[in-house]
Amino acid sequence: DAGVIQSPRHEVTEMGQEVTLRCKPISGHNSLFWYRQTMMRGLELLIYFNNNVPIDDSGMPEDRFSAKMPNASFSTLKIQPSEPRDSAVYFCASSRPTGTGFLHFGNGTRLTVT
C-alpha cells in the first residue's frame, strides 16, 4: 500500500494567488482529514469527510478555504486568495470510520505564501 499521498510536497506562491493542495487517501479508507500545522497553533483539524461528505468544517479558517472530495480516492484543499498567514504545513490523513481506526498521515505539503 502506497499510503496517503499528498502533492505537492512544497509550494511557494505569492499573496493573492490560488493554491490547491491534493490528497489521495488509502484505498478502502472512508474518512479523510485535512490538518494544518503551525508553530503558533500546533496541529489543527480543518475539515473531515466521511464517505466523501464533509462532516465537520468548523476548523476551516475562513471563506478563502474550501475543500472537496469528488470521489473516494481524491480530495483537494483550496485557498483563494492566499495570504502570508496561510503559510504552514498541511497534512492529509485517512482512516477507516472515525473512532475505529488509526489515522494514516501523508507527508504533508509545506506552503509558503510570500
Next chain:
Amino acid sequence: KNEVEQSPQNLTAQEGEFITINCSYSVGISALHWLQQHPGGGIVSLFMLSSGKKKHGRLIATINIQEKHSSLHITASHPRDSAVYICAVETNTGNQFYFGTGTSLTVIP
C-alpha cells in the same frame, strides 16, 4: 480552556531512561490517538485507544476513561525516539477532534 492538555511540554532524557508523557482531556471521547511527529515533519499514528492498555515494542499506552487521562510510556528510550508526541481525541458527540500541543522529547546518547 484547552480540551486536551499534555505534559510535559518538553522532555530531555538520557538513553535508557523510562519516559512518561501524560494527556488529560475534558470531553467525552470515542477514541484517543497518540501521534509521533518525526524531526523531518512526518506524522505517524502510534496508538488508538478507547480503553485499557496497548503495547507495541517499547511503547505502551494506557487510558483511564473515568479519570479522562492517558499516558504514553517509552521503555529503554533511545535517541531515535526523539520526536514530538501529540495526543488527540475524537469526541463521542459530533465526532470532533481536539489536539494537545505536543511533547517534544529529546533522548541524549
